[in-house]
Amino acid sequence: MYAVVDIETTGNGYKGQKITEISIFIFDGKVVVDEFTSLVNPEQNIPPFITNLTGITNTMVRYAPKFYEIARKVEEITKDTIFVAHNVNFDYNIIRDEFKNLGFDFKRKKLCTVRLTRKIMPGLRSYSLGNICADENIPINGRHRAKGDAEATTELFKRLLERDDKFIINSFLNPRSRQATLPPLLDKKIVDNLPETFGVYYFKNTAKEIIYVGKANNIKQRVISHFYDKKKKERELCMETAHISFTKTGSEILALLLESSEIKDIYPKYNRSQKNKKEAIGLFCYEDQKGVTHLAFNRIKIVPNPIMSFYSLAECRNFLEKLCEEFSLCPKYCHLQNNVKACFHHQLKTCKGVCCDKESVKNYNIRVQKAINSIGLSLENSVIKEQGRTENEIGFALILGGVYQGFGFIDKVIADGFKNPEDYQFYVQPKKDNRDIQRILAAYIKKKEEAMLL
Numbered sequence: 001m002y003a004v005v006d007i008e009t010t011g012n013g014y015k016g017q018k019i020t021e022i023s024i025f026i027f028d029g030k031v032v033v034d035e036f037t038s039l040v041n042p043e044q045n046i047p048p049f050i051t052n053l054t055g056i057t058n059t060m061v062r063y064a065p066k067f068y069e070i071a072r073k074v075e076e077i078t079k080d081t082i083f084v085a086h087n088v089n090f091d092y093n094i095i096r097d098e099f100k101n102l103g104f105d106f107k108r109k110k111l112c113t114v115r116l117t118r119k120i121m122p123g124l125r126s127y128s129l130g131n132i133c134a135d136e137n138i139p140i141n142g143r144h145r146a147k148g149d150a151e152a153t154t155e156l157f158k159r160l161l162e163r164d165d166k167f168i169i170n171s172f173l174n175p176r177s178r179q180a181t182l183p184p185l186l187d188k189k190i191v192d193n194l195p196e197t198f199g200v201y202y203f204k205n206t207a208k209e210i211i212y213v214g215k216a217n218n219i220k221q222r223v224i225s226h227f228y229d230k231k232k233k234e235r236e237l238c239m240e241t242a243h244i245s246f247t248k249t250g251s252e253i254l255a256l257l258l259e260s261s262e263i264k265d266i267y268p269k270y271n272r273s274q275k276n277k278k279e280a281i282g283l284f285c286y287e288d289q290k291g292v293t294h295l296a297f298n299r300i301k302i303v304p305n306p307i308m309s310f311y312s313l314a315e316c317r318n319f320l321e322k323l324c325e326e327f328s329l330c331p332k333y334c335h336l337q338n339n340v341k342a343c344f345h346h347q348l349k350t351c352k353g354v355c356c357d358k359e360s361v362k363n364y365n366i367r368v369q370k371a372i373n374s375i376g377l378s379l380e381n382s383v384i385k386e387q388g389r390t391e392n393e394i395g396f397a398l399i400l401g402g403v404y405q406g407f408g409f410i411d412k413v414i415a416d417g418f419k420n421p422e423d424y425q426f427y428v429q430p431k432k433d434n435r436d437i438q439r440i441l442a443a444y445i446k447k448k449e450e451a452m453l454l
Contacts (some may be wrong), residue, residue, distance in 0.1 A: 002027045003081040003108070004157060006150035007091050010042050011050045014289035016232065017094050017453065019067055020056050023146035023249045024077055027084075030160055032154060036077050037147045039064035041403045052143045077100075078108060082173070086129045086153050087184045088112035092233060111172055113153055114184035116160050119168050132156060163247045185242035193219035194244065198251050200258045203270070204243040212237055212270040215259035219246050237270045237313070250395045251386035254407050256440045257397060263432045281316040282306030285372060290363050293368040295334045308375050309435055327371040330364070381421040384444065388412075397441065398428050404441060406431035 008021040009105030019040045026034035041064045049218040051057050074095070088110045099106035114127050124135055128266070129149060133140050138155050143149025161169065172179040182188055185206060194201070194216045203212035203226075223244060226234055249255040263271045281301030285295050297316050300309055310316040318335065324334050331337045384397040388409045398405040400421060408428040418424060431437070 001081045002084045002111070002157065003031070003078040004084045004150055004154040005078075005091050005095070006033055006085060006146045007048050007094060008054045008056055008144065008146050009094060010044060010046050010048075016097075018439060019059055019094060019098060020046060020050075020054070021146040022070070022074065022095075023150035024074070025150050026077060026081065027154050027157065030158075033209065036073060037150075038070055040070065041066045056145075063208065068102055071099065071102055071104070075104070075106065081108065082111055083108040083154070084113065084115045084157055086110045086156075087151070087239065087380075088114075089181070089184070089192055109173060111169065112179070113157055113160065115179060115182065116164075116169060117156070117363075118187075120160050120163050129156075138327060149200065177210040182211050182222075183227065183238040183241045185240075186244070190244050191220070191223065194218045194246060195248060197248055199236065199246050199248040200255055200262060201244060201246045202262075203237060203268075204245065205240045206242045207245060210266050210268050211240055212268050213262045213266060215252075217252055217255070219248075228270045234268065248389045250388040250390075250393070250409070253384065253386055253397065253440070253444050254395045256444075257407055257431070257437065260434075260436045260440060264432070264434070264436075281310040281313050281374075283308045283310070283316060283320070285368070291365070292333055293365045295323075295329070295368065295371070297335065307372060308438075311435065322375075323371050327367050327374075329368060329371060333364075333368075343354060358387055382423045383424055384441070385415075396424055396428075398424050399441070400425070404433040404437050 002028050004008075004025040006023050007019050009017040009019055011017065020042050021037075021039050023037040024035065039061050041061045043066060046058050046061070053437050056259050083092055089112070092108070096106045113129075117124070117127055124132060126132070129152060130140070132138075133152050133156065136156065136159065138152050138159075140152040141149050155303045159417055179188060182191065194302060198217055199215075199219050201214050201216060201219050202210045203214075205211050214222060214226075227238055228234075247258065249258055263298060265274055276389055278298055281297050282300040283295065283297050284303050284306055285293055287293055297303075297310075297313075297320070300306065308319070310319065320334055320336060321331075323329065324331055324336065380399075380402055382399045384399070386395045387393075388395040392412055393409050394412055395407065395409050396415075397407040398421060405425060408424070410424070410427045415424075
């Protein structure tokens with residue numbers, strides 16, 4: 001038995017998607033044996049653009065039952081059925097969230113008519129419900145209303161069952177097939193052919209535009225994990241994903257470096273971190289008339305040679321606060337407290353620093369220099385070597401004059417003949433240095449140093 005479902009929602013507002021209408025057709029493979037359709041009070045405002053699309057207004061749902069009032073009916077009518085929908089993960093996950101808010105775990109086997117149609121009716125110009133129904137002469141009595149779409153989906157599913165001479169639907173129900181969890185526009189063969197190695201993967205939409213870039217130690221495993229993530233961002237990403245490509249890197253550090261540079265170059269829709277391209281704030285140091293070394297920050301344009309650069313003032317202050325705490329520096333001389341005669345610790349009578357004459361300027365400056373030395377790579381010319389993409393290859397990241405040059409791959413035999421880091425620059429893929437790259441490399445170096453001490 002199948003439960004063919006369609007829902008209408010409030011859309012992607014900040015409060016999240018809430019159901020405004022639901023329709024369920026219980027289908028035995030030949031005829032509809034039961035039906036349930038109802039408007040639903042979403043307990044929030046319906047945006048105007050959603051009303052224009054569906055025709056469902058706030059007035060229409062004002063006295064409609066809330067979801068908890070129809071939850072028992074939805075649970076009972078779909079019990080022991082296979083949940084069928086067009087873009088099934090959309091409808092299924094929203095209904096499952098509604099039940100989750102009520103403290104109930106809603107679980108059903110799933111089938112997606114988008115994915116099934118792509119397999120059983122290949123070559124269509126589009127796999128939206130409207131276009132498929134137009135191609136198949138299936139009437140829709142109320143497009144973008146739950147009952148009209150559910151009724152049309154039922155007829156489409158009936159035709160899929162009739163044409164399924166290769167038992168594709170049964171294969172989709174196999175738990176090992178992952179068909180129910182895959183994005184509706186994505187071919188399973190693409191996922192099956194993903195490598196299980198270090199690298200960077202790219203999610204693309206139907207226009208082959210990159211919408212997400214990710215790094216992985218196991219590309220295939222990491223990609224599949226997106227399909228099981230129930231977060232709103234992940235759902236939206238998966239709904240748009242029609243293709244996935246990848247680049248092998250051979251090691252985690254090179255995957256991290258490539259991911260960072262790709263995000264800044266491509267600026268994908270669903271990547272939020274590392275998108276900033278221009279660093280706005282620079283950290284610098286200077287000596288005052290007493291000889292005390294200050295750490296200060298200002299706009300990058302007026303800081304000629306910054307010790308470190310940041311994308312925002314908040315990021316800079318946060319970093320400086322941690323540096324102060326780690327090296328017991330004075331907040332006043334780090335310009336975290338302005339227009340004060342003494343630091344905050346002085347007010348608490350706990351200050352042991354130079355601003356309260358509790359230590360010499362020389363000793364304080366030594367700590368400041370240690371803090372400065374801890375920033376950045378502290379490497380002039382260096383090559384970070386890791387395993388390449390094959391057994392006979394090494395992958396490397398090149399640093400010259402303390403500046404990251406990029407990364408590359410080279411045959412181990414050739415690399416054995418190199419004596420200086422400069423020799424690698426002819427094999428490097430040039431990449432831009434920035435705050436995120438410095439952070440990635442510094443974390444890698446620190447991890448290696450700690451491992452050597454064990």
